[in-house]
Structure formats: structure tokens, C-alpha cells
Amino acid sequence: MLTPSLLRATLAIVRKDLSAELRSRELLSAMLVFSLLVILIFNFTLDLDPVTRKDVTAGVLWSTFAFAGTLGLNRSMAVEKDRGSLDGLLLAPIDRSAIFFGKAISNLAFMLIVEAIVLPVYAVLYNENLFQPGLLLVILLGSVGYAAVGTLLASMAVHARTRDVLLPILLFPVILPVLLAAVKASNAFLADAPLAEIMPSLNILIGYDVIFIALSYMFFDEIVDE
Amino acid sequence: MIEVYKLTKRFGTKTVLRGLDFDVRAGEFVALLGPNGAGKTTFLRVLASLSRPTFGEVTVAGHKLPAESAQVRARLGVVSHLPLLYADLSAEENLQFFARLYAVSSLQSRITEVLELVGLDTRRKDLVRNFSRGMTQRLSIGRAILHDPQVILFDEPYTGLDQDASEMLDDVLRTVAKQGRTVVMTSHDLARAEDLATRFDVLSRGVIAASATRDSFGGGNLLSFYKQALAG
Structure with missing residues (x-):
């Protein structure tokens, strides 16, 4: 009997998730509409002058990504649970870390797609140049951390009846260091701060990503086990 | 093909399986019968490596659970009502x-x-x-x-099916069984189980209360056998 490698199993799960989502567009459309609404609400409720708006751009963007990301994380695991598909994955003779990596990469892809649409909309609406390589790097690192931690916690919360409420309660305290570092680094890039000032935040993001991916690889099997 | 010795499964303080012994030879089609809450689904989930035994030994297709669960999963097919x-x-x-x-x-x-x-x-x-x-x-x-797979587990496969769909599923199950696979099926439908299986085990209060092969059964009444097993 053959068993697929970790990479092949991971890619199969990513391919399945992307195919299903491209067909249904349930998750992406919900995340996107929600993100755009959040940006508009922030704009109207804060009613800021251009200078102050520049100062809060990073905070608004990361709040938007965080809330929209939670929507996606909840839905992506609920789809597996509701039709018993999670058992289908757990029954496969694969390294169960492949389930984590597959779901995390899919969630990351959905977040990045939403971010790729939200950023230009924000830039046009608020006349802000957001297409700076440094800022895009921060968004990538922050999203990797968010998807890794979020997928891990969503896998834990999915068995609970109150999973929709439980996930944000579990996730936001754990993800806070990523959000704070991402906001700080994004602000610094938008203000053209020197690299030495930005590096501590970037190091936190990189360290957080590496630690949580490693922890998930080590413990995911235990987490999804009954 | 399946060997289970003194299997106990607990969820917190609730004991679902109580030192259950179970043995299935290659090619057998076993109907696992029992009332709701008897532990049939829990037992199948343990065999499928989806749930860990609290105590006891479980071997499927020559591999021990939970230590060799990947090898077991490669040799196992599972059909449930989901x-x-x-x-x-x-x-x-x-x-x-x-x-x-x-x-x-x-x-x-x-x-x-x-x-x-x-x-x-x-x-x-x-x-x-x-x-x-x-x-x-x-x-x-x-x-x-x-x-x-060498072994297939069916957990209430007829749940929610109408008459035509059930008959069609009968044909598929017969074909699957004829291919020499070992089959364990939980069911509440005694008539269907009697029609398909070669052995009937009744699970009650976490143990196998009675077991009979089609031959030893002699074409008798499965319903009375089932009721006697539950009463005993």
C-alpha cells in the first residue's frame, strides 16, 4: 500500500479547497463584502482629515483583515465538519500535518486574494499609496501568521457547538502580537521610517510565523484526534 | 482480519464499550446489530482509527491501533450516514x-x-x-x-434512503462483498442485515451479547435471536 508524501497530500488539499471555492465563491464573496463594508464604516464613523487618516491606515487595514480572516477561517473548517468531510480527511493514510498545511495554505490564499482587492480599493478611495514592497512584505508575513494560528485554533473550535463565537474568543488574544507587530511595521513603512526602526517588528512577525508553524506541525495530530 | 480484545472506551465518566471482544475472519460480512446507544458507532470509530481505545487491544489487517493507524487507514474503507x-x-x-x-x-x-x-x-x-x-x-x-481496501466499515449506510435507493445500495453492497472484502456493517434494519450478512453480532451495553453465523443460525428468525440477545 502506498501513502502520499506530506507535500503531495498538502497540495491535494489546497487544490480541492481552491476548486471548491472557485465554484461556490461563498467564502471569498463573504470576506470581500465584509472587508469593503468595514473600510467604508471606518471612513464614515471616524471622519478623519487626510493627515490623521494616514496615521490610522495601518490600524484600519489590519482590523479589516483580521475580522474578514476570522469569517474565512470559521467557514473553511465548518465546511469540513458539516458534511463529515473532516472524518474523510482523517481517514486518509496521510501525515495529518498535511491537513493543517493544506487548510492553512488555502486560508492564506483566500486572505491574500481579499487583501489584493481591498488594498487598491482603499488606495483609490483614500488617495493613499499602499503599493510599497515593504508594506506588501508585512502584509504577507502577518497573513501567514494569521492563517497558521487561525487554522490551528479553527481546528480546535470546529467541534464546539458555539464555534462561530468561540473562534474569535480563542484567536484574538493569541494573534495580538502579530497584529501589533504588523500595525507597527506597516505604519513605519508608510511613514518611510528607517529599516532599523522596522526590523524589530519584522523579526517578531517572522519569529511568530516560524514558531506557530512548527508547533502546528508537531501537535496538529493530537489536536484533531478525539 | 479484525481482532479486538477487552476493548474499553470511555468518554469522561461515561463508559461506552466495556471490555468488548470481537474477531472477524477475512471475507466475512458481519452485521453489527443493537439498539441506539449500544456503542455501535463508537466501536466502528475505534476500528477506523478515528477514536482511541481507552484500554484493550485492536488489530486491523495485521496492524495494531493506535500505534499503526496510518497502515490501518490505508487498508480500510469507511461509509457512514454522512x-x-x-x-x-x-x-x-x-x-x-x-x-x-x-x-x-x-x-x-x-x-x-x-x-x-x-x-x-x-x-x-x-x-x-x-x-x-x-x-x-x-x-x-x-x-x-x-x-x-481489505476491510470496509459501513455505519448505518441506509439512513435516509428511500426504497429504490436502498435496493440499489443492496446491489452495490453485494458486489463489494463478493470481491472478497471483509465487511462490518451496523444496521437497525434486521431484514436487510439478514439478507446481506454472513454473521450477526448483537452489541448491547458495550459488549457483544450474542453472535451467530448464517450457517449456525440455520435460517431461523433473526428478530427472535436479536430480542433474546438483548434480553439476556
């Missing part, structure tokens, strides 16, 4: 996905073979969300036999 399929993928895409997870060789020809076996070859491009309950269940069986 489809374990993706509604937004077609029948063919679902099987392609699971074939990749099971590293099935000659993927496309095997998928065609399986779809023909379960009578869905003409609907291969259709989304599962447009399938009837019966068609979904047949595709579930296709998913379960895709990697040519």
Missing part, C-alpha cells in the same frame, strides 16, 4: 481528490472503474450538491473502495 464528500466538487473531482490522498495508481482508470461499479459513470461531471441522497451514498461507497 457522505464525507464535497458538495461543490463533481463526482469525478471528489474521487480524484481522495485518490490522491490514498496514492491510488492509474488514477483515471480506477475512477472510471469505481464510477461504473456504483452506477454513476454517466453523472461523473455532475456536482455532488445536485445528487439525490441515494446517489450520494453510492458515491460514498465509491470513495470508500477507491483504494481497494
Whole structure:
């Protein structure tokens, strides 16, 4: 009997998730509409002058990504649970870390797609140049951390009846260091701060990503086990 | 093919399986009968490596659980009342996905073979969300036999099926069993179990209360055997 490698199993799960989502567009459309609404609400409720708006751009963007990301994380695991598909994955003779990596990469892809649409909309609406390589790097690192931690916690919360409420309660305290570092680094890039000032935040993001991916690889099997 | 010795399964303070012994030879079709709450689904989940035994020894296809669960899963197919399929993928895409997870060789020809076996070859491009309950269940069986498992576990496969779909599922189950696989099926439908199985085990209060093969049974009344087992 053959068993697929970790990479092949991971890619199969990513391919399945992307195919299903491209067909249904349930998750992406919900995340996107929600993100755009959040940006508009922030704009109207804060009613800021251009200078102050520049100062809060990073905070608004990361709040938007965080809330929209939670929507996606909840839905992506609920789809597996509701039709018993999670058992289908757990029954496969694969390294169960492949389930984590597959779901995390899919969630990351959905977040990045939403971010790729939200950023230009924000830039046009608020006349802000957001297409700076440094800022895009921060968004990538922050999203990797968010998807890794979020997928891990969503896998834990999915068995609970109150999973929709439980996930944000579990996730936001754990993800806070990523959000704070991402906001700080994004602000610094938008203000053209020197690299030495930005590096501590970037190091936190990189360290957080590496630690949580490693922890998930080590413990995911235990987490999804009954 | 399946050996279970003194299996105990607890959830917190609740004991569901109480030192259960169970032995199935290769090629047997065992109907596992019992009332609701007897522990049938829990038992099947332990055999499927989805749940760890609290105590006891479980060996499936020569591999011990939970230590060799990946080897067991490679030799095992599971069909439950939930489809374990993706509604937004077609029948063919679902099987392609699971074939990749099971590293099935000659993927496309095997998928065609399986779809023909379960009578869905003409609907291969259709989304599962447009399938009837019966068609979904047949595709579930296709998913379960895709990697040519030695052992198949069916957990209440007839739940929610109408008469026509149930009869169609009977034919698929007979075909699957004729291929020499070892089958364990939980069911509340005694008539259907009597028609399909070669052995009948009654699970009651967490242990096997009675067991009889079709031959030893002598074509007697399964209902009275079942009632006696529960009463005893």
C-alpha cells in the first residue's frame, strides 16, 4: 500500500479547497463584502482629515483583515465538519500535518486574494499609496501568521457547538502580537521610517510565523484526534 | 482480519464499550446489530482509527491501533450516514481528490472503474450538491473502495434512503462483498442485515451479547435471536 508524501497530500488539499471555492465563491464573496463594508464604516464613523487618516491606515487595514480572516477561517473548517468531510480527511493514510498545511495554505490564499482587492480599493478611495514592497512584505508575513494560528485554533473550535463565537474568543488574544507587530511595521513603512526602526517588528512577525508553524506541525495530530 | 480484545472506551465518566471482544475472519460480512446507544458507532470509530481505545487491544489487517493507524487507514474503507464528500466538487473531482490522498495508481482508470461499479459513470461531471441522497451514498461507497481496501466499515449506510435507493445500495453492497472484502456493517434494519450478512453480532451495553453465523443460525428468525440477545 502506498501513502502520499506530506507535500503531495498538502497540495491535494489546497487544490480541492481552491476548486471548491472557485465554484461556490461563498467564502471569498463573504470576506470581500465584509472587508469593503468595514473600510467604508471606518471612513464614515471616524471622519478623519487626510493627515490623521494616514496615521490610522495601518490600524484600519489590519482590523479589516483580521475580522474578514476570522469569517474565512470559521467557514473553511465548518465546511469540513458539516458534511463529515473532516472524518474523510482523517481517514486518509496521510501525515495529518498535511491537513493543517493544506487548510492553512488555502486560508492564506483566500486572505491574500481579499487583501489584493481591498488594498487598491482603499488606495483609490483614500488617495493613499499602499503599493510599497515593504508594506506588501508585512502584509504577507502577518497573513501567514494569521492563517497558521487561525487554522490551528479553527481546528480546535470546529467541534464546539458555539464555534462561530468561540473562534474569535480563542484567536484574538493569541494573534495580538502579530497584529501589533504588523500595525507597527506597516505604519513605519508608510511613514518611510528607517529599516532599523522596522526590523524589530519584522523579526517578531517572522519569529511568530516560524514558531506557530512548527508547533502546528508537531501537535496538529493530537489536536484533531478525539 | 479484525481482532479486538477487552476493548474499553470511555468518554469522561461515561463508559461506552466495556471490555468488548470481537474477531472477524477475512471475507466475512458481519452485521453489527443493537439498539441506539449500544456503542455501535463508537466501536466502528475505534476500528477506523478515528477514536482511541481507552484500554484493550485492536488489530486491523495485521496492524495494531493506535500505534499503526496510518497502515490501518490505508487498508480500510469507511461509509457512514454522512457522505464525507464535497458538495461543490463533481463526482469525478471528489474521487480524484481522495485518490490522491490514498496514492491510488492509474488514477483515471480506477475512477472510471469505481464510477461504473456504483452506477454513476454517466453523472461523473455532475456536482455532488445536485445528487439525490441515494446517489450520494453510492458515491460514498465509491470513495470508500477507491483504494481497494481489505476491510470496509459501513455505519448505518441506509439512513435516509428511500426504497429504490436502498435496493440499489443492496446491489452495490453485494458486489463489494463478493470481491472478497471483509465487511462490518451496523444496521437497525434486521431484514436487510439478514439478507446481506454472513454473521450477526448483537452489541448491547458495550459488549457483544450474542453472535451467530448464517450457517449456525440455520435460517431461523433473526428478530427472535436479536430480542433474546438483548434480553439476556
